[in-house]
Amino acid sequence: MIKDLAVKNRSYRAYDRSRRITRQELVDLVDMTRYVASSVNDQPLKYYIACDEKDVAKVQKMTVWAKGLPELNLPYPGTEPVAFVVICIDENLRVGGRNYLRDVGAVAQTMLLAAVEKGLGGIMIGSIMKDSLKQFFNMPDNVEPNLVVAFGKPAEEIVLTECKDGNTKYYRNAEGNIHYVPKRSLDDILMN
Numbered sequence: 001m002i003k004d005l006a007v008k009n010r011s012y013r014a015y016d017r018s019r020r021i022t023r024q025e026l027v028d029l030v031d032m033t034r035y036v037a038s039s040v041n042d043q044p045l046k047y048y049i050a051c052d053e054k055d056v057a058k059v060q061k062m063t064v065w066a067k068g069l070p071e072l073n074l075p076y077p078g079t080e081p082v083a084f085v086v087i088c089i090d091e092n093l094r095v096g097g098r099n100y101l102r103d104v105g106a107v108a109q110t111m112l113l114a115a116v117e118k119g120l121g122g123i124m125i126g127s128i129m130k131d132s133l134k135q136f137f138n139m140p141d142n143v144e145p146n147l148v149v150a151f152g153k154p155a156e157e158i159v160l161t162e163c164k165d166g167n168t169k170y171y172r173n174a175e176g177n178i179h180y181v182p183k184r185s186l187d188d189i190l191m192n
């Protein structure tokens, strides 16, 4: 059920690295994005994928994780994701001043839900070193990385909690292995 998938689709920051993800599995995720809605149907998004161990380790260094818990330096060594998809905007396909950030979000969520359906999981990473990514993947000048999505088999516990006093900050237990994510209530978000 889509609701079960949506609830299970948390932002995971620890993975079981014994479950590798093949290039074909990533290609299938990218293929699925072709069916996602796009502003005025411009479809300006392009993708780069990484699943080779060495490439993944390099891309990992171009991402910043859990700014809300800087002292933990997530992901813990040995629990890094095993694959990445870099979502890019092709500036040659940009029409007028149109902003495609909503397109990016829609494809990212679609790929993540599909990954969860396969027993995998992931996380969107917006804090990225764009210049390093461009150089690493040898991207043409007109292609701009916008969002990185990491994938792997989740290996950590994430607990959704009720948001109290408007505080949405995520936090962990003392051992740093259970991640709590406060969510606003339906009453808080439904305005009419």
Ligand SMILES: Cc1cc2nc3c(=O)[nH]c(=O)nc-3n(C[C@H](O)[C@H](O)[C@H](O)COP(=O)(O)O)c2cc1C
Binding pocket: 009, 010, 011, 012, 064, 065, 066, 067, 123, 124, 125, 126, 127, 128, 158, 170, 181
């Ligand atoms: C557009 C977007 C960008 C994000 N960028 C980062 C990021 O750079 N680093 C990170 O650790 N998490 C990032 N996240 C994950 C959020 O921190 C996460 O969604 C939030 O804490 C709520 O957790 P949940 O996804 O499990 O509900 C991003 C999420 C979104 C939607």
